[in-house]
Amino acid sequence: MTKVIALANQKGGVGKTTTAVNLGIGLAGDGKKVLLVDADAQGNLTDSLGFHEPDNLSVSLATLLTKTMLEESYEAREGILHHHEGVDLMPGNIELSAVEVSLVNTMSRETILRSYIDSVKADYDYVLIDCMPSLGMLTINALAAADSVIIPVQAHYLPAKGMTQLLQTIARVRRQINPKLVLDGVLLTMVDSRTKFAKDISFILRRDYGDKLRVFNTEIPLSVRAAETSAKGKSIYVHDPDGKAAEAYAAFTKEVQSIGRERRHARQHQADHSR
Ligand SMILES: Nc1ncnc2c1ncn2[C@@H]1O[C@H](COP(=O)(O)OP(=O)(O)OP(=O)(O)O)[C@@H](O)[C@H]1O
Numbered sequence: 001m002t003k004v005i006a007l008a009n010q011k012g013g014v015g016k017t018t019t020a021v022n023l024g025i026g027l028a029g030d031g032k033k034v035l036l037v038d039a040d041a042q043g044n045l046t047d048s049l050g051f052h053e054p055d056n057l058s059v060s061l062a063t064l065l066t067k068t069m070l071e072e073s074y075e076a077r078e079g080i081l082h083h084h085e086g087v088d089l090m091p092g093n094i095e096l097s098a099v100e101v102s103l104v105n106t107m108s109r110e111t112i113l114r115s116y117i118d119s120v121k122a123d124y125d126y127v128l129i130d131c132m133p134s135l136g137m138l139t140i141n142a143l144a145a146a147d148s149v150i151i152p153v154q155a156h157y158l159p160a161k162g163m164t165q166l167l168q169t170i171a172r173v174r175r176q177i178n179p180k181l182v183l184d185g186v187l188l189t190m191v192d193s194r195t196k197f198a199k200d201i202s203f204i205l206r207r208d209y210g211d212k213l214r215v216f217n218t219e220i221p222l223s224v225r226a227a228e229t230s231a232k233g234k235s236i237y238v239h240d241p242d243g244k245a246a247e248a249y250a251a252f253t254k255e256v257q258s259i260g261r262e263r264r265h266a267r268q269h270q271a272d273h274s275r
């Protein structure tokens with residue numbers, strides 16, 4: 001079964017794209033087949049994987065979403081690129097801005113991305129969607145297409161109001177469009193071990209949103225080496241294999257897989273007891 005995960009937070013610069021790259025390549029390193037989907041018109045994910053001029057690509061996510069909207073046919077692997085560290089990429093670029101506008105007047109406007117992903121996901125164990133920093137139509141489409149959401153949060157900013165709005169949006173998508181959507185949890189990123197901000201934020205999140213909001217045990221440290229990876233087009237595992245950020249992303253990758261296993265066991269347990 002394929003698991004589709006959206007990396008979402010409408011706040012900019014919190015580590016969504018960096019996490020998409022290093023979780024995706026981490027999963028591939030564990031033998032999983034992974035498709036990364038760049039659902040951000042900035043094209044940062046595409047750029048970070050070494051395709052440095054996303055706007056010059058002739059086929060990108062915008063192309064396939066447009067074909068899906070118009071009910072035009074396309075090749076199953078059309079436009080999918082391959083990164084040498086073992087992941088596939090559906091690139092994104094500036095053309096997504098126009099698509100986002102045209103979605104507004106489209107039938108099934110919330111589920112166009114889901115239709116596209118449904119048509120390619122059989123080839124993959126994981127599909128990771130890197131969202132843009134907004135709660136617009138493309139992010140709603142990502143939430144509608146996903147089985148679960150991971151929310152990266154930058155450890156030195158109080159996520160107060162934004163988090164409430166994001167959780168409300170997730171709840172609304174679950175009620176109206178995608179009942180199976182679950183929140184995997186919050187990932188604290190850019191954690192500076194010299195300060196106690198990360199602990200404060202974990203405490204505040206638990207206080208304000210209760211135990212339902214899981215905060216991942218793994219925290220991603222603040223690391224210049226992690227910030228360098230996007231220009232290099234490499235993951236942290238290749239750029240700085242022995243560093244703390246690589247260790248953290250590897251641990252986070254394991255944690256994400258263990259959540260999947262816990263959920264399958266819980267469902268099995270429920271099924272056994274309802275017989
Ligand atoms: N652990 C880290 N330590 C230091 N810098 C980091 C770390 N992770 C990411 N960065 C840097 O912080 C910036 C924002 O990260 P990233 O692009 O992953 O965030 P984002 O949430 O995807 O941003 P946007 O909302 O613009 O899409 C980038 O310059 C990135 O290189």
Ligand SMILES: [Mg+2]
Nearest residue numbers: 016017040044
């Ligand atoms: Mg990004």
